[in-house]
Amino acid sequence: MGFFNSCCSLIGQLSLTAQNGVSLWGTLMVPTLPLWIEGSGSIPWGDRSAGSSNPYTDAPHTGITRRYEFNISRGVIAPDGYKKPVLLVNDQFPGPLIEANWGDEIEVEVTNSIGDERPEGTAIHWHGFLQTGTPWMDGVPGVSQCPIAPGKSFTYKFRAELYGSSWYHSHYSAQYAGGLYGPIVIYGPRNVGYDIDLGPVMINDWWHEDYFAVVEQVMSPNFNGQTTSDTNLINGKMNFDCSTVDADDTTPCTDDAGLSKFVFTPSMNHRLRFINAGAEGTQRITIDGHNMTVIANDFVSVEPYETQMVVLGVGQRVDVVVHAHAEPGSAFWLRSNITSCNKSKQPLALAAIYYEGADNNTMPTSTPWPIASPDNCETDDTDLAEPLYPMKLPEPSWTQHMDISAYRNSSGNFLWEFGGVAARVDYNDPVLLRAADTGFEFDPEYNIINYGTNTSIRLIINNPTPAAHPMHAHGLNMYILAAGTGNYTETSPLNTRSPTRRDVQMVGANGYIVVQLDATQNPGAWPFHCHTAWHSSAGFFSQLLFQPDKLATLNYHIPHDARQTCHDWNDFTKKAVPNQIDSGL
Numbered sequence: 001m002g003f004f005n006s007c008c009s010l011i012g013q014l015s016l017t018a019q020n021g022v023s024l025w026g027t028l029m030v031p032t033l034p035l036w037i038e039g040s041g042s043i044p045w046g047d048r049s050a051g052s053s054n055p056y057t058d059a060p061h062t063g064i065t066r067r068y069e070f071n072i073s074r075g076v077i078a079p080d081g082y083k084k085p086v087l088l089v090n091d092q093f094p095g096p097l098i099e100a101n102w103g104d105e106i107e108v109e110v111t112n113s114i115g116d117e118r119p120e121g122t123a124i125h126w127h128g129f130l131q132t133g134t135p136w137m138d139g140v141p142g143v144s145q146c147p148i149a150p151g152k153s154f155t156y157k158f159r160a161e162l163y164g165s166s167w168y169h170s171h172y173s174a175q176y177a178g179g180l181y182g183p184i185v186i187y188g189p190r191n192v193g194y195d196i197d198l199g200p201v202m203i204n205d206w207w208h209e210d211y212f213a214v215v216e217q218v219m220s221p222n223f224n225g226q227t228t229s230d231t232n233l234i235n236g237k238m239n240f241d242c243s244t245v246d247a248d249d250t251t252p253c254t255d256d257a258g259l260s261k262f263v264f265t266p267s268m269n270h271r272l273r274f275i276n277a278g279a280e281g282t283q284r285i286t287i288d289g290h291n292m293t294v295i296a297n298d299f300v301s302v303e304p305y306e307t308q309m310v311v312l313g314v315g316q317r318v319d320v321v322v323h324a325h326a327e328p329g330s331a332f333w334l335r336s337n338i339t340s341c342n343k344s345k346q347p348l349a350l351a352a353i354y355y356e357g358a359d360n361n362t363m364p365t366s367t368p369w370p371i372a373s374p375d376n377c378e379t380d381d382t383d384l385a386e387p388l389y390p391m392k393l394p395e396p397s398w399t400q401h402m403d404i405s406a407y408r409n410s411s412g413n414f415l416w417e418f419g420g421v422a423a424r425v426d427y428n429d430p431v432l433l434r435a436a437d438t439g440f441e442f443d444p445e446y447n448i449i450n451y452g453t454n455t456s457i458r459l460i461i462n463n464p465t466p467a468a469h470p471m472h473a474h475g476l477n478m479y480i481l482a483a484g485t486g487n488y489t490e491t492s493p494l495n496t497r498s499p500t501r502r503d504v505q506m507v508g509a510n511g512y513i514v515v516q517l518d519a520t521q522n523p524g525a526w527p528f529h530c531h532t533a534w535h536s537s538a539g540f541f542s543q544l545l546f547q548p549d550k551l552a553t554l555n556y557h558i559p560h561d562a563r564q565t566c567h568d569w570n571d572f573t574k575k576a577v578p579n580q581i582d583s584g585l
Contacts, residue, residue, distance in 0.1 A: 010352055011361050012237075012258020014078060019237060019257055021077055023092035025202070026235035026260030026351070028360065033197035033271075036101050036187040039064065044101040050191035050301040051388045056130070056477075056521065059161045060103035068098055068106075072122055072170075072180060073113040080231045080240035081257030082208050086179035087114065087170070094202050094236045094277070095168070095182025102163040102188035111153040118212075119576060121147025121427065121569065123154075125171040126184070127315060128299045128503045130161045131475055135524030135551075136432050136562040138474055140171045142425025142584050143527055143543060144432050145562055146569035147172055154565055162299040163188025165200065165273035165317045173582055174533035177279035178211035185273065191388050192295045192304050194321045195268040201351075202236070203274065203312070203336045205229035205281035205344060208251075211533075212579075214279075218534045219581050221412030225467075227534055229281060232338050232349035235260040240346060260351035261360055262334070264324035271295075273319050276312035279533040281338035282468065282506070283312045287353065288332045288366035292320035294385065298502035300477060301388040308369045311339070313470030313506040315531040328357040331364035341468055341509060382480045382500045390498040393479055396458035396516060398451060402542070404463040404507070415539045416530070422539030423447035425584040428570060431525045431543060432551075436558055440548055447542040448525065453549070457517045462487045463507045469535065470506050471513065473544075475526035477501040479516040488512040504531060523547035529585060537582035 012019065016027065024030050036044055045060045075088040089095030100106050106126075114120045125139035137158045141147040148154045163186040169176035183200035207214055208230045217223060231240050237260045242253035264270055272292075276283050286309045293304050296319035310318045326332070331354050338347035354360045402419040409415055415422040424445050431446065442448045451457055463469060464487065471478075480500040482492055485508065494514060507513045529541030545551075 010259055010261070010363060012256065013254050014081065014257045019078055020093050021075055021088050021091045023094060023236060025094050026237040028261050028263060030199065033185060033199045034187070037099065045103060045188060048189060050189040053389065055162055055389060062101055062103040064101070065105040065107055066100040068108045070095070070108055070110045070124070071113055072110065074116065078254060078257060079233055079236050080206060080238040081242060081254040082230070082240050082245070083252045084208055085210055087175060088179060089182055093179045095180070097182065097200065098168065098184045100160045100186055102160055102186055104160050105157065106160060107155055107157050109153055109155045110148060112148040112150050115150050119150040120172065120175070121149055121578065122170050122172045122175060122180070123147050124156065124168050126156065126158060126168050128162065128166040129158055130522060131158055131524070132161060132522050134158050135475065136558055140474070140527055140585070142427050142430055143525055145430055146566040147427050148565060149568040149572040152568045154561060160186045162186065164296050164299045164301070165275060165319055166299060167202070167275050167277055169277065171585065173580070173584060174211050174215050174279065174537050177207065177214065177533045181277050183275060191301045192293060192321050193269065194271045196265060197271040198262055200273045200275055201234065202277045203283050203285065203349060204233050204276065204278035205338055205342070206231050206233050207279070214534065215537050215582050218537055219413060223414045225406070225414050226343060227280060228343040228345060229338070230344070231346040232281065232336060232344060234334065234336060234349045234351040238349050244345065262351065262353045264353055264355050266324050266326070266328050266355055268324050270322050270324060271319060272322060273317065274310065274312060275317045276314050278314050280314065281342040281344060282314070284337045284339050285310050285312065286335050286369050286371065287322060288335070288364070288368055289326065290322050290332065292322050295319050295321055297385045297500065298477070298504060300501045302385040303388055305384050309371050313504060313531070315470050315472050315504040316502070324355065326355055328355050330355040331358045331362070332366040333364050333368070335368055382483055383495065385500045386498055387501050393496045393499060393516060394456045396456045398454040399458040399460070401460045401462070404461065404465055404469065406465060416535050418529070418540050418542050419447065419449070421445070421447040421542070423541050423583055424539065427578065427580065427584060428566065428573065430566070433558065433563060433566065435525065435548070435551065440545065448545055449542060450545040450548060451519055453547065455520045457519055459515050459517065460488050460512065461507055461515070462512045464510060466509050468506055468509045469530040469532060469540070470504050471528070472504045472531040473517065473526065473528050475522050475524055476517055477503050478505055480505050480513065481516055482514040483507070483511065485511045488514060517544070519546040523551035527585065536585045539583050541583065541585050
């Protein structure tokens with residue numbers, strides 16, 4: 001427990017606004033979530049169930065639109081007690097919850113108020129959403145839109161085609177590592193009964209340096225490839241040991257800033273929605289004295305299985321149900337530890353779980369499960385998570401190797417290559433809008449792979465590097481056929497019967513994964529990249545171009561406001577030069 005042994009209470013020394021702006025995340029004032037958003041009184045998805053309805057083709061059309069307004073601005077808060085500049089959504093860190101029923105439409109008007117001495121563009125990605133028929137709403141500048149210029153707004157409109165737990169985050173450089181993210185819950189059929197939904201539990205590594213200062217470090221000549229976070233947060237809170245701050249650092253730092261808290265009701269089953277919203281760190285999550293029943297990975301319901309620990313790479317989510325078996329008045333630690341393959345000055349994050357009747361200002365005294373930390377950042381065994389709705393895997397029409405590598409360029413910069421290219425976007429020339437106007441010829445630096453009319457694509461990804469990588473595919477869920485150590489060989493077994501599906505899959509250090517992608521349902525140019533923010537900054541991404549002939553027809557329907565982002569951005573860049581020192585992703 002370290003310096004926590006010297007503490008005797010959980011009374012935070014910072015006010016809520018000083019620690020998290022106007023956000024209530026991590027407090028006992030956060031309401032529990034419903035089974036669905038009430039409307040007509042009937043179940044919004046009718047008789048569809050988690051195990052009998054194809055989640056990719058059978059989503060309902062509710063005819064209801066959920067509308068939100070986001071204002072993105074700078075602020076100064078101290079999530080762990082160390083005061084620093086951040087980016088906020090509606091003056092909140094983490095940002096506000098977006099919630100909808102399965103089949104609803106979602107509209108979010110985003111206003112960019114990042115001004116003052118360093119104006120920046122921004123764009124918001126809705127992680128895990130398929131964006132079928134709306135690829136220009138994916139929120140990736142240089143791919144689906146131009147950045148939202150300072151002082152301008154853009155309204156995202158898309159459908160909740162899948163259900164479960166996810167998050168939104170900036171996709172402008174590594175901006176979300178500075179605080180620009182928040183949770184999403186889409187209510188849908190349940191595959192396991194539970195009594196109480198405690199909602200999102202967002203976990204992320206945290207840097208005391210400004211996010212752009214870390215990008216400058218990563219993109220500087222002779223960077224050694226290793227970054228070190230300062231601490232780890234649960235729902236935006238943690239206590240940092242201020243005695244470890246460098247003596248020449250005069251930034252205000254408050255010990256015992258305040259930890260996140262949750263309440264269990266004895267004998268009840270509680271749903272928790274874990275989200276790794278970090279920049280780099282793989283998280284090992286446990287609850288002292290309690291098993292967890294895993295019911296979903298990312299946006300995919302799975303056959304329930306029991307475990308003492310879940311491991312999440314950046315961008316991954318897992319939904320669990322926990323039975324409150326202890327006596328009233330009990331208290332336990334929820335722990336999330338950055339695994340040993342990532343560096344952090346303070347890797348352990350804690351939150352307190354109180355049973356009704358407990359004094360919620362005292363420290364739990366529970367002890368952790370005796371579980372070893374994985375040393376190669378591999379996440380949970382893919383064979384454990386069998387999708388509740390099985391899908392037959394077709395034979396691939398195309399198989400391709402997409403190997404990972406790193407090198408130093410002639411300027412001494414450390415860059416990541418994916419499929420032999422260190423990629424970079426042009427904020428003023430988004431791929432989707434260019435394709436609509438001039439076709440599909442692009443600079444090799446865009447790292448666009450045109451799959452033509454191929455319908456099912458198998459990718460073999462070898463990672464002969466000492467770093468693990470959470471691989472995120474936009475616009476679809478991947479079939480995970482295999483994951484292992486070393487390089488993939490033709491004799492390595494593949495699970496083609498009922499493979500795990502998810503939108504982020506970890507490839508371990510000196511390991512491989514084999515994934516398959518369905519390219520028939522969603523024409524578009526879809527980023528496929530490492531979700532480690534600093535790796536993306538250093539070029540680790542590609543763009544997968546599916547069904548370009550269909551996309552050409554679809555592009556006739558690009559809404560005017562998607563093009564307006566480029567008019568606004570071009571006007572902005574005539575007066576100011578964006579400091580794009582990295583890939584831009």
